[in-house]
Amino acid sequence: MGAIIWGTSGKHVTSAQNRTILICSGKGGVGKTTLTANLGIALAKQGARTAVLDADFGLRNLDLLLGLENRIVYTAQEVLSGSCRLEQALVKHKQEPNLSLLPAGNPRMLEWLTPDDMKKIAGLLAEQFDYVLIDCPAGIEDGFKNAAAACREAIVVTTPEVSAVRDADRVIGLLQTREIEPIQLVLNRVRPRMMANQEMLSVSDVTDILALPLLGLVLEDDQVIISTNRGEPLTLNGSRSPAGQAYTNVARRLRGEEVPLADPTKEGRGLRAKLGRLMHTKIF
Template sequence: MGEVIVITSGKGGVGKTTTTANLGVGMALLNKKVALIDADIGLRNLDVVMGLENRIVYDLVDVVEGRCRTRQALIRDKRYENLYLLPAAQTRDKSAVSPEQMRKLCEELKEEFDYVFVDCPAGIEQGFRNAIAGADRAIIVTTPEVSAVRDADRIIGLLEAAGLRGPRLLINRLRPEMVKRGDMLDIDDILEILAIDLIGVVPDDEKIIISTNRGEPVAAQENGSLAGQAYRNIVRRIMGEEVPFLNFYRNRSLLGRLKKLIGFGG
């Protein structure tokens, strides 16, 4: 029996879809059988982030309305073993699916997959209600900004009210050099304010944009990107492994160390 994990945030544009894609790919690389559900009906995007937009035949709404079997709507990502996407419908709206239907779908997928990730739409209305309906766990994505952290707090409250206990926080797009300058909320600041456990921190990384341009999630690229490494670590934490958090604050150069000594940058 697998597990359903919803990726949510409240605020839009903080990286839910990118996170879902990368966690899915990272998980599949560890030989787990993974399904990704795009629950953002009307604004589907997980397909393009995954580079699978040309392979859609059926979607989530077709499945719940019985026009096809679940298996027919699942797109297999040929680049990885055991990674599947259930795309959202693009020409419908959130009311096309009910929480009860989502719960049933998640139950069905759990039978066959080790992990099911649900990419939740922004907002706290029906799309959110649907996305969390079948979830066993939640990962809340936030960025180190006042608006995103505020919305994350609201989501924590709503998840609690819905009986989804122990959500974990993913801090996205951290810019270590800004944190050092005192111009960005630090990990500890955010954790102190939200009072929930951290699942991981993903640094701001140009490579995310480049890889999204190509439709190839960074977690798939073994070498190079710090963001990809961060995602792979998060995947292992989800599986219950203890993985130390990456240190983004190493001083790489002598100049950097000198600057720190006199108190500038570093």
């Protein structure tokens, strides 16, 4: 990642290490914001200066998942209009000071963002942070286009369901025409038992269809809902729950560490898992 220069006022040179990553899915409700929150915390805990930017200013929720909803005073809009400095708008996480949140805008605002606005904001963040994660709105309209304009690489989140995979495919096509590289996949809400029973698309079904490298596999986990209730991402307190570990592993892989990916249908040692594997055997 080389240095980029944004804006007209001065030369903003990014930190040489900066990675600005779009987190998107096309379909809503597959876990973009949960991934952004958990990945942001995990990266910060691993020592990387990390900013999470909520590009979905109409229906913003990243603040809620991070437990920062009461601390937002300014947004990126005030930074762009010059009514505050970036430092004033950034909300630093108390427990994990390596992580800061920047909401793109206020839900009461009408459309004001342009792709250039997003580029400027991302450029400012890139000066100060190693990782900038942009939580993309659902859909493939303006909100997506704005967020995608600011990114060089992307993580596509999907679940093993036909609608989510189809929408992910659309988004991947759009990212590729924008020459966003690399694009990696996180497969969310995996249910090993259903997969073993062949009642859910398998991991290889999804990776074959979408033809993307797999960055992470997250099992369906009740702890995710419990952690959102509290506003404390699973990665914050080093949760040993399956999803918490999976998010931590996504962060480690993103930073270049080799962390093996286990096939969820082959993990179990119990009778049910063995039977599932037997049922999977091709007989002719």
